[in-house]
Amino acid sequence: MSLRGKTAVVGAYEHPTRYAPHLTPHRIMAESARGALEDAGLAIADVDGLCTASMGPIGVIALANHLNLRPTYLDSTNLGGSSFVAHVAHASAAIAAGLCRVVLILYGSTAASDRLAVGTGGTGGFGDPPDAYETPYGPTVVGSYAMAAMRHMHEYGTTSRQLAEIAVTTRRHAALNPAAKFHDPITVEDVLASRVVSSPLHLLDCCMISDGGGALVVTSAERARDLRKAPAYVLGAAEGVVHTGVGRQDLLEVAAAQTGPKAMAMAGIGHRDVDLRMIYDSFTITVLLTLENLGFCPRGEGGAFVCGGRLAFDGPCPTNTDGGGLSSNHPGMRGIFLVIEAVKQLRGDAGARQVKKRDVALCHGTGGVISRRHSGATLILGRERG
Amino acid sequence: MSRKDYKKPLPRIDEENRWFWEACARHELVLQRCGGCGELRFYPRGLCPACLSSSVEYVRSSGRGRIHTFTVTYQSQAPGFRDELPYVMAYVDLDEGPRVLSNVVHTPPEEVKIGMAVEVVFEDVDEDLAIPRFRRASER
Numbered sequence: 185m186s187l188r189g190k191t192a193v194v195g196a197y198e199h200p201t202r203y204a205p206h207l208t209p210h211r212i213m214a215e216s217a218r219g220a221l222e223d224a225g226l227a228i229a230d231v232d233g234l235c236t237a238s239m240g241p242i243g244v245i246a247l248a249n250h251l252n253l254r255p256t257y258l259d260s261t262n263l264g265g266s267s268f269v270a271h272v273a274h275a276s277a278a279i280a281a282g283l284c285r286v287v288l289i290l291y292g293s294t295a296a297s298d299r300l301a302v303g304t305g306g307t308g309g310f311g312d313p314p315d316a317y318e319t320p321y322g323p324t325v326v327g328s329y330a331m332a333a334m335r336h337m338h339e340y341g342t343t344s345r346q347l348a349e350i351a352v353t354t355r356r357h358a359a360l361n362p363a364a365k366f367h368d369p370i371t372v373e374d375v376l377a378s379r380v381v382s383s384p385l386h387l388l389d390c391c392m393i394s395d396g397g398g399a400l401v402v403t404s405a406e407r408a409r410d411l412r413k414a415p416a417y418v419l420g421a422a423e424g425v426v427h428t429g430v431g432r433q434d435l436l437e438v439a440a441a442q443t444g445p446k447a448m449a450m451a452g453i454g455h456r457d458v459d460l461r462m463i464y465d466s467f468t469i470t471v472l473l474t475l476e477n478l479g480f481c482p483r484g485e486g487g488a489f490v491c492g493g494r495l496a497f498d499g500p501c502p503t504n505t506d507g508g509g510l511s512s513n514h515p516g517m518r519g520i521f522l523v524i525e526a527v528k529q530l531r532g533d534a535g536a537r538q539v540k541k542r543d544v545a546l547c548h549g550t551g552g553v554i555s556r557r558h559s560g561a562t563l564i565l566g567r568e569r570g
Numbered sequence: 571m572s573r574k575d576y577k578k579p580l581p582r583i584d585e586e587n588r589w590f591w592e593a594c595a596r597h598e599l600v601l602q603r604c605g606g607c608g609e610l611r612f613y614p615r616g617l618c619p620a621c622l623s624s625s626v627e628y629v630r631s632s633g634r635g636r637i638h639t640f641t642v643t644y645q646s647q648a649p650g651f652r653d654e655l656p657y658v659m660a661y662v663d664l665d666e667g668p669r670v671l672s673n674v675v676h677t678p679p680e681e682v683k684i685g686m687a688v689e690v691v692f693e694d695v696d697e698d699l700a701i702p703r704f705r706r707a708s709e710r
């Protein structure tokens with residue numbers, strides 16, 4: 185059994201806030217629920233499935249309490265930032281299996297107003313077994329990604345200029361997204377002139393920390409036909425994990441190598457069929473490694489691949505058209521925004537940054553920390569049921 | 571040096587890894603080899619993930635290896651480390667095989683290179699605990 189064409193994302197809402205000391209994460213989630221249900225033309229009473237994940241102690245039970253929901257399907261799978269991409273697949277499987285009919289996926293965070301040091305915190309873990317061999321060495325998140333970047337440069341001659349191209353193109357997209365945090369254009373020189381946070385990564389190679397949140401509504405393909413907006417059908421999905429294993433890990437392999445081909449096979453598509461890539465951009469190197477591991481270019485060629493504006497919304501390989509975590513928003517776990525932007529683009533609702541061809545979108549979330557332990561979740565959405 | 575003067579994060583020691591840290595306190599880096607299938611593993615754990623055997627042999631590492639990759643960290647909130655910026659975090663390929671995360675110390679950060687030979691050096695927290703890190707070694 186496959187998920188292809190069984191369900192659709194029928195409601196999507198990105199909370200406009202980027203800094204909200206006056207809001208709580210639960211308020212952000214409730215407002216996002218309102219926005220996504222309105223987008224779908226559904227009522228809160230229609231919801232019988234609920235998914236959420238957070239960096240803090242927000243549990244799915246408390247969230248159900250807060251919204252006074254009594255769902256028959258509950259999912260608080262926490263794969264880090266990729267969680268919400270995986271939630272769409274889990275919700276689809278649950279709907280296809282008859283466990284529930286309308287699933288609400290929620291995310292809200294006030295990471296910026298709480299002054300969380302997400303990337304440079306350096307505590308490195310929560311006391312799990314592998315943490316004992318990492319936390320004594322002060323491993324920051326950015327430092328861990330930086331080690332993958334350093335190795336990529338060593339093996340393939342990738343340069344800081346090439347990584348900077350990703351930040352530059354993404355900023356160009358943010359300038360076309362009224363909700364994005366940063367609108368001022370940047371150049372490769374600006375990225376290289378920004379301070380080094382952890383070599384070889386500069387400040388402008390790193391995502392921001394913002395507040396924010398969003399919501400998605402998933403239902404069956406049959407029901408989707410009668411709703412307010414054009415459905416974004418779920419065509420393929422896969423999740424996976426990469427870790428240090430027993431100590432022979434390949435730092436340049438990310439979970440996308442496993443999830444990309446699997447999701448694309450389920451969707452029955454090839455790379456050329458993908459019109460939009462929404463890729464978790466915690467750092468520029470995350471985008472480069474994910475593109476390579478998804479197979480959009482051969483391993484080692486990511487540096488050349490991202491140059492010349494190839495990733496621009498009006499280029500040959502549109503990627504991260506909302507401005508990404510680098511320039512639009514990043515409240516700590518960005519996966520939900522990948523799906524929200526993909527839905528907007530498939531509907532043709534992306535305004536000045538609208539991609540021309542808009543049949544198929546691929547979202548890939550990364551959660552956890554590349555070069556230590558991370559999850560990956562790929563989701564393929566399409567305008568046709570497939 | 572006593573434990574209360576040591577500001578950096580300490581490993582969480584439990585019944586599955588206590589022997590490893592006791593070896594470190596003796597300035598020995600010790601790895602596990604599965605008694606069932608022979609696989610050498612890092613980090614320490616009670617059962618071999620490959621065959622689930624709990625039979626284990628302990629192998630003393632030479633403590634020598636090479637830098638697989640590294641980063642010079644200029645910004646960090648990690649306790650202890652934030653007072654010693656910049657510091658070098660690295661993956662070291664031990665001669666015995668495993669790739670381990672650590673710090674490169676007693677070596678100027680600008681001289682650290684991928685492929686550089688390194689050797690283990692133990693930093694004593696107190697008489698019961700020492701943290702293995704690495705420093706540049708003479709080329710072999």
Ligand SMILES: [Zn+2]
Pocket residue numbers: 604605606607608609618619620621622623
């Ligand atoms: Zn074994």
